[in-house]
Amino acid sequence: MLRYRAEFDAEVTFADGGDLNARRFQVDVPHADVTEAEITERLVDLLAPRPVERARLSGVRVFGEPHIPLQRPVSRTRFVELSHVIRDGLITYPGLPAPQLRQHLTRSESRDRYAPGTEFAIDRITMVGNTGTYVDSPFHRYADAADLAGLPLERLAEVPAVVVRAIGGPRGVTPETLAGVDVAGRAVLLHTGGDRHWATKDYVTDAPYLTREGAQDLVDRGAAVVGIDAVNLDDISAQARGERPAHSLLLAAGIPIVEHLTNLAVLPVHGARFTAVPPRIAGFGSFPVRAYATVPAQEPHDRAHSGGWQPGGHA
Structure with a gap:
């Protein structure tokens, strides 16, 4: 699975004063056919909240690279x-009755209640x-x-x-x-x-x-x-x-x-x-x-x- 990035040089002028010159700047882009206008919009979004008056890109290159998802920490618990x-008949404490495990509905009995190939068991315990x-x-x-x-x-x-x-x-x-x-x-x-x-x-x-x-x-x-x-x-x-x-x-x-x-x-x-x-x-x-x-x-x-x-x- 690929993710796409755009690499470019940029000259940016800010509306509130100052400018930015960047070489080989990279941003993520959604696909390989992204336009320069879309890349510029991505750059402006990244620079927010500084208001951009003008942004000029040059040397634009779009490329794909394997997407490696972030690894979740391995549980060490x-x-x-x-x-x-x-179990049936288990004595937990002398003088108290043992549990009795029985079937309320057997698998064979259940076959008449459900569609062909579908069966269930319903169990009963007295304890x-x-x-x-x-x-x-x-x-x-x-x-x-x-x-x-x-x-x-x-x-x-x-x-x-x-x-x-x-x-x-x-x-x-x-x-x-x-x-x-x-x-x-x-x-x-x-x-x-x-x-x-x-x-x-x-x-x-x-x-x-x-x-x-x-x-x-x-x-x-x-x-x-x-x-x-x-x-x-x-x-x-x-x-x-x-x-x-x-x-x-x-x-x-x-x-x-x-x-x-x-x-x-x-x-x-x-x-x-x-x-x-x-x-x-x-x-x-x-x-x-x-x-x-x-x-x-x-x-x-x-x-x-x-x-x-x-x-x-x-x-």
């Missing part, structure tokens, strides 16, 4: 999956809101608080994230674990390694959690959303006697909770952005999300020095 897959990787809205805990439809997007979409490495420490994440972590306005993602036991009986055994004091610390310092890669943000052992202080404190403060995350080992401590948005369902407290993070991609040599990453890996 990678996406990291942070959600578990929901509780606390299935797979899901978000808890304040309504999950408090009847008069915001439900899924009332969650502000800025709390759940493209939120700057900080990953708190909590593997190898005590089961409960405490303010000491969070000390020195900038949590204000951020998605605080607790990387406990609990997801390595996902969908097994060990998932609920001695599961990591956020302590009451840790939750209050996150409330006091203005966290935007809190997530964990374990069975529950609270301690669900018998010793906890059914208390849920982390849920109670965070949801009372309007801070959504995302549970059953995975793949947090892949994320850097700083620099990722976190998204976990549910459908806008009124009168519902919890629902599955497609949680993911966007991370500025490293060049290959940088990634090699950072230890690398593998999808689905754990620390």
